[in-house]
Amino acid sequence: MKFVIQRNQLIASVQDVMKAISSRTAIPILTGIKIDARNHGITLTGSDSDISIESYIPAEEEEMVYVEEITEGSIVLQAKYFSEIVRKLPEQTVEIEADSNLQVTIRSGKAEFNLNGQDAEEYPHLPKLQTDNSLELPTAVLKSMIKQTVFAVSTMETRPILTGVNVTLKDNKLLFTATDSHRLAVREMNIETVNMEEINVVIPGKSLNELNKILDDTDENVEISVTNNQVLFRAKHLNFLSRILDGNYPETSRLIPDQSKTTIHVKTKELLNTIDRASLLAKEEHNNVVRLTTKGNDLVEIIGNSPEIGKVTEEIAVSSIEGEELKISFSSKYMMDALKAMEADEVKIDFTGAMRPFIIRPEHDGSILQLILPVRTY
Incomplete structure (x- = not known):
């Protein structure tokens, strides 16, 4: 694997996927960032098995070249060191190369780092969600719905279901509800066109907080897809996957x-x-x-x-x-x-x-x- 990439693009992607990486994980390889190089671009992945984030950097877009000299391949690098190295590199372009022994060389200007990589085959595969059951929302609307509710989730693990935001869609009405049993925050939104059946899921507050930080303030839409135990938020160059909390959310409307x-x-x-x-x-x-x-x-x-x-x-x-x-x-x-x-x-x-x-x-x-x-x- 080898490629030359614009440092600013790489830094932005690394910062995004770092939000899903935890040092306290039971699966050691998840303390790393997976780098996947394909001819059309580079995908970075970070995961702590609750949240998984994929950030994509296209080889070129709107006549801007971001990645060149690509030799396809993939590798996993220790996130803590890789993120620090990338941030402190001296030049605007970075060359990253991995050999068959999983040894990785990172060059920028006169600086050269050698890191031990791990085999990308050992990295857990993210579930591929079927997106025929999905809903689209403008990014700004989704961010404001999160901001207006997520602060009211419970921080106590005694009732895990209350640590999440209840997201329901019924009769073209999307509803975000959060409560810690002392307060309640509700935000509703009428959706014109919906090509998904009813949903009723509880998304961890922590996941939504991280999603809110990562999403840019753009006019573009975010696609939301739900399966039985996962929810996927798909933005332009970003896939954000979160687990869904088990259990029934309390009926709050009677309060x-x-x-x-x-x-x-x-x-x-x-x-x-x-x-x-x-x-x-x-x-x-x-x-x-x-x-x-x-x-x-x-x-x-x-x-x-x-x-x-x-x-x-x-x-x-x-x-x-x-x-x-x-x-x-x-x-x-x-x-x-x-x-x-x-x-x-x-x-x-x-x-x-x-x-x-x-x-x-x-x-x-x-x-x-x-x-x-x-x-x-x-």
């Missing part, structure tokens, strides 16, 4: 109250900044609880209090308050996460009493919903 006793309309950023300040003096061990009290004249008071440290009180003018007076305590972290996910200038918050879950939605958009359980304070 959402259908009527409210108090409604507040407020500027997202003002509320976010006020809660951020209040959380500075809110008690650490109680998940930074702050208290919200409605006042007359469209004012809301936010208090952060911790007897050992001090107290912060701030009044904030809101657009309007409808319904009963209210005093409620909640986690400032959960509230700030929810507000950051909104992507709207103004939000509407519906409360159904001091000890009932409350709902945050953008003022003019029903496709995003955040639900938070209040905290009992004595």
Whole structure:
């Protein structure tokens, strides 16, 4: 195997596949990057058996030559060393050559590295997914759906199913749902053309976080295909494969109250900044609880209090308050996460009493919903 490649292209691909490689793997060869050279281009693969990422560098594209002098073949190289070497090479082109004894030479300018390779035949084969059952989404839409839900997954392994995002497609409606049982994030999207039957899968939050980092902000589509235990996201030069979590996701729709006793309309950023300040003096061990009290004249008071440290009180003018007076305590972290996910200038918050879950939605958009359980304070 041999090829000469543009260093910038190689660095970008290596960084992408590194996101799937873990030093804590039971299969030693998975600490390596698989390099596969074919006449049409180079494919790099990284995997930790939960996530697998393939990044493709075409030999040429749009009259740009990225890879030349290709002799076909494949090899596996230690990811940790290969990624560091590639990043620090002196010139813009890199020559990589492997001999029949799996010895690999990497040359750039006057620098020459020799690395021991491993046989690519021993690298686990990625399952090839049939893509006749697939769905296409614009990259930007997929990224925002992930961003607006994935933060609410559970980090506790006691209920593994809650560490993932439930992705369902039914009646042309795509739904992302995440909950850690103290809060809930839901984002829905109507899909015009769908050539796949209903889906109902739970994708690990960790997988979606990595996917979100790798996907470029482009107008191009991502193709999503699902089989019984894997999901494949296919972008232009990228295949991202994740396992699916086993088990049934809880029915969350019944948690959402259908009527409210108090409604507040407020500027997202003002509320976010006020809660951020209040959380500075809110008690650490109680998940930074702050208290919200409605006042007359469209004012809301936010208090952060911790007897050992001090107290912060701030009044904030809101657009309007409808319904009963209210005093409620909640986690400032959960509230700030929810507000950051909104992507709207103004939000509407519906409360159904001091000890009932409350709902945050953008003022003019029903496709995003955040639900938070209040905290009992004595």
